Amino acid sequence: MYLWMAKGRVKVFEGRCKSCGLCVAACPMKVLRISERINDKGYRPAEQFKEGCIACKMCAVTCPDVAIEVFRIDEV
Amino acid sequence: MKEVRIFERPRSMADVTTHYCPGCTHGIAHRLVAEVIDELGIQETTVGVAPVGCAVFIYNYIDTDMYEAAHGRGPAVATACKRIRPDLTVFTYQGDGDLASIGLAEVAHAANRGENITVIFINNAIYGMTGGQMAPTTLLGQKATTCPLGREAKVNGYPMRVAEMLATLAAPGYIARVSVAKPKFILEAKKAVRKAFETQIAGKGFSLVEILSTCPTNWGMLPVEATDWLVEKMIPFYPLGEFKVPE
Amino acid sequence: MGEKVLMKGNEALAEAAIQAGCRYFFGYPITPQNEIPEYMSRRLPEVGGVYLQAESEVASINMVFGGAGTGERVMTSSSSPGISLMSEGISYIAGAELPCVIMNIVRGGPGLGGILPAQSDYFQATRGGGHGDYRLLVLAPSTLQEAVDLTMEAFDLAEIYRNPVMILGDGFMGQMMEAVEFKPAPERKLPDKRDRAVGYRARRGKRALVKSLYLDPAALEAHNMKLKAKYDLMADRETRHESYLVDDAEYVVAAYGTTARIARSAVRLLRDEGIAAGMVRPITVFPFPYAPFQNLGSQVKEVLAVEMSCGQMIDDVRIGVAGKVPVSFFGRVGGVAPTVDEIAEAVRRLRKS
Numbered sequence: 001m002y003l004w005m006a007k008g009r010v011k012v013f014e015g016r017c018k019s020c021g022l023c024v025a026a027c028p029m030k031v032l033r034i035s036e037r038i039n040d041k042g043y044r045p046a047e048q049f050k051e052g053c054i055a056c057k058m059c060a061v062t063c064p065d066v067a068i069e070v071f072r073i074d075e076v
Numbered sequence: 077m078k079e080v081r082i083f084e085r086p087r088s089m090a091d092v093t094t095h096y097c098p099g100c101t102h103g104i105a106h107r108l109v110a111e112v113i114d115e116l117g118i119q120e121t122t123v124g125v126a127p128v129g130c131a132v133f134i135y136n137y138i139d140t141d142m143y144e145a146a147h148g149r150g151p152a153v154a155t156a157c158k159r160i161r162p163d164l165t166v167f168t169y170q171g172d173g174d175l176a177s178i179g180l181a182e183v184a185h186a187a188n189r190g191e192n193i194t195v196i197f198i199n200n201a202i203y204g205m206t207g208g209q210m211a212p213t214t215l216l217g218q219k220a221t222t223c224p225l226g227r228e229a230k231v232n233g234y235p236m237r238v239a240e241m242l243a244t245l246a247a248p249g250y251i252a253r254v255s256v257a258k259p260k261f262i263l264e265a266k267k268a269v270r271k272a273f274e275t276q277i278a279g280k281g282f283s284l285v286e287i288l289s290t291c292p293t294n295w296g297m298l299p300v301e302a303t304d305w306l307v308e309k310m311i312p313f314y315p316l317g318e319f320k321v322p323e
Numbered sequence: 324m325g326e327k328v329l330m331k332g333n334e335a336l337a338e339a340a341i342q343a344g345c346r347y348f349f350g351y352p353i354t355p356q357n358e359i360p361e362y363m364s365r366r367l368p369e370v371g372g373v374y375l376q377a378e379s380e381v382a383s384i385n386m387v388f389g390g391a392g393t394g395e396r397v398m399t400s401s402s403s404p405g406i407s408l409m410s411e412g413i414s415y416i417a418g419a420e421l422p423c424v425i426m427n428i429v430r431g432g433p434g435l436g437g438i439l440p441a442q443s444d445y446f447q448a449t450r451g452g453g454h455g456d457y458r459l460l461v462l463a464p465s466t467l468q469e470a471v472d473l474t475m476e477a478f479d480l481a482e483i484y485r486n487p488v489m490i491l492g493d494g495f496m497g498q499m500m501e502a503v504e505f506k507p508a509p510e511r512k513l514p515d516k517r518d519r520a521v522g523y524r525a526r527r528g529k530r531a532l533v534k535s536l537y538l539d540p541a542a543l544e545a546h547n548m549k550l551k552a553k554y555d556l557m558a559d560r561e562t563r564h565e566s567y568l569v570d571d572a573e574y575v576v577a578a579y580g581t582t583a584r585i586a587r588s589a590v591r592l593l594r595d596e597g598i599a600a601g602m603v604r605p606i607t608v609f610p611f612p613y614a615p616f617q618n619l620g621s622q623v624k625e626v627l628a629v630e631m632s633c634g635q636m637i638d639d640v641r642i643g644v645a646g647k648v649p650v651s652f653f654g655r656v657g658g659v660a661p662t663v664d665e666i667a668e669a670v671r672r673l674r675k676s
């Protein structure tokens with residue numbers, strides 16, 4: 001599956017996340033969710049909970065708090 | 077295997093947590109402005125003008141020289157700054173109360189004079205900062221704390237389409253309406269913001285990007301619901317697109 | 324230099340501003356000061372400046388805010404109703420500690436009032452007008468030459484104190500013709516305009532933030548106290564007045580601006596009649612010269628405040644006199660100036676009562 005697509009992963013800066021869920025809704029691969037943890041501002045940060053990220057950046061583009069960085073994983 | 081970072085915080089966006097409510101799309105609009113400033117390499121020579129409204133603290137988030145203007149007066153402040161220092165890139169960032177209500181004269185005349193400035197106009201159909209009162213852009217039937225039964229045309233007139241109105245003027249160079257409700261709209265919004273700044277840099281006169289934005293808190297919705305509402309209710313009344321492009 | 328030219332008041336004020344280095348003017352037409360923007364629209368392009376007619380006084384003053392933020396010398400001019408509209412912006416300028424000059428060629432009010440000269444905006448000029456704990460440095464010239472001299476200084480004062488300076492004139496001054504000489508202001512050490520201005524980030528290595536918002540009460544209190552210290556310093560250093568024949572005066576007239584010019588003739592007339600009259604003339608009305616009233620000699624029997632208002636500056640005169648002698652009032656309003664005879668008669672009446 002998705003062999004033609006890039007492989008990626010995201011890093012959520014948990015302290016910046018406000019648990020709004022916009023990234024979860026934006027992810028076409030459904031690899032994001034709101035976690036059970038609570039950050040120091042009292043929000044449950046988003047997390048990537050499974051493989052399958054295609055590095056499409058939709059989550060980061062839609063995050064109002066710039067809490068997400070996206071990495072593309074290149075096979076070398 | 078090699079990891080390449082393909083999305084990170086723009087340099088011009090200060091590394092701080094914003095005061096915005098969860099899911100408020102003001103933050104997305106800020107980031108687009110910061111990305112464009114970075115891409116054009118103009119951080120050192122850009123001056124922003126903050127509004128009175130939820131975005132007043134944009135001066136803490138966009139890392140450029142900044143003014144904080146009186147409610148609605150941003151375009152007047154920007155006008156003088158740009159007239160005196162044409163070498164700088166000057167933008168205002170204004171809400172719909174700030175721009176379309178109390179500051180309508182300032183923005184209309186700056187546009188009409190063709191002031192070579194860029195206006196980023198956040199239309200969230202509500203007064204966010206003061207707690208959800210009706211704005212000139214509030215939709216018919218939409219509830220606000222000062223129209224609890226919903227806006228009625230008989231009493232409050234119709235929602236105002238600012239982009240179209242200003243596009244009737246001769247002088248403006250670039251006028252567009254975009255949205256930051258969903259990723260595909262955000263990518264379009266970014267292009268418009270960039271075009272607006274490029275219009276200014278090319279000396280082609282007044283540019284304005286109206287950005288349809290959410291206010292989950294005062295709309296009484298969850299953030300994702302608010303983006304859906306924007307798409308279903310706002311976009312049909314406020315069509316997206318370019319209303320004026322530089323020749 | 325050293326050459327006298329015959330000019331109309333408003334034009335002399337405008338030329339003085341240009342000679343003081345002002346290159347940017349933002350304004351909106353209103354009688355009786357229209358010659359200022361008209362002159363500026365002609366002259367500023369000649370000297371590489373910008374004249375811009377704003378859509379309102381609200382816009383003009385906010386353009387002044389934006390212009391002052393660049394560190395350049397900017398000004399506006401208006402008359403009473405226009406100054407009312409500017410009040411919000413003036414408060415923001417004071418709050419953001421921006422230098423600028425505002426010329427106010429006062430006309431009668433309230434409301435649309437009339438277009439003839441008045442001094443009925445003394446409270447507005449000296450007590451704020453806008454909101455918040457702020458003060459303007461208010462210069463109240465009495466002759467055209469003094470108006471020119473004070474304008475030449477006003478821009479320096481604005482920069483030194485980072486505060487708006489108001490030239491408080493009236494329609495007589497604006498419309499009269501008089502020979503004036505443009506002399507450079509006394510040299511003062513001025514702060515570097517780039518210190519806090521926008522547009523110098525690369526040079527300064529730090530961004531500029533022009534603002535008046537302090538949401539944290541401790542920060543706002545500190546800001547308010549800093550402003551207060553500045554106003555106190557102005558009071559210490561910039562308070563100006565003229566005492567005219569006061570040393571042996573039994574009756575002291577207090578008057579400023581055009582009224583003082585008329586009162587001076589009245590004092591001379593009274594002296595000719597053998598009445599020991601004198602005059603204290605505030606040149607700055609904020610800071611107000613309380614000292615000459617505090618220090619009036621024991622021979623003084625009464626002070627008469629004369630104004631083209633129903634009695635506004637008299638409040639400051641009373642603060643200065645502090646109850647030592649009676650303070651009474653004579654005024655004409657509505658665009659009517661008191662005559663020399665009327666003022667002299669008002670003083671004569673004091674002697675009889």
Ligand SMILES: Cc1ncc(C[n+]2csc(CCOP(=O)(O)OP(=O)(O)O)c2C)c(N)n1
Nearest residue numbers: 128129130147171172173174202203204205
């Ligand atoms: C002269 C003046 N009037 C009223 C206010 C109060 N006020 C602050 S923000 C605001 C409305 C802001 O709404 P909008 O511009 O839509 O911005 P938003 O918060 O929705 O982003 C008002 C009325 C003010 N600060 N100044």
Ligand code: SF4
Nearest residue numbers: 027053054056057059
């Ligand atoms: S980059 Fe794309 S696929 Fe990966 S988590 Fe974000 S939205 Fe999902």
Ligand code: SF4
Nearest residue numbers: 017018020021023063
């Ligand atoms: S969009 Fe950003 S703030 Fe919202 S849940 Fe995702 S990471 Fe958190």
Ligand code: SF4
Nearest residue numbers: 096097100130204291
């Ligand atoms: S009140 Fe509305 S506009 Fe203001 S920060 Fe909250 S969600 Fe955003």
Ligand SMILES: [Mg+2]
Nearest residue numbers: 171172202204
């Ligand atoms: Mg709003």
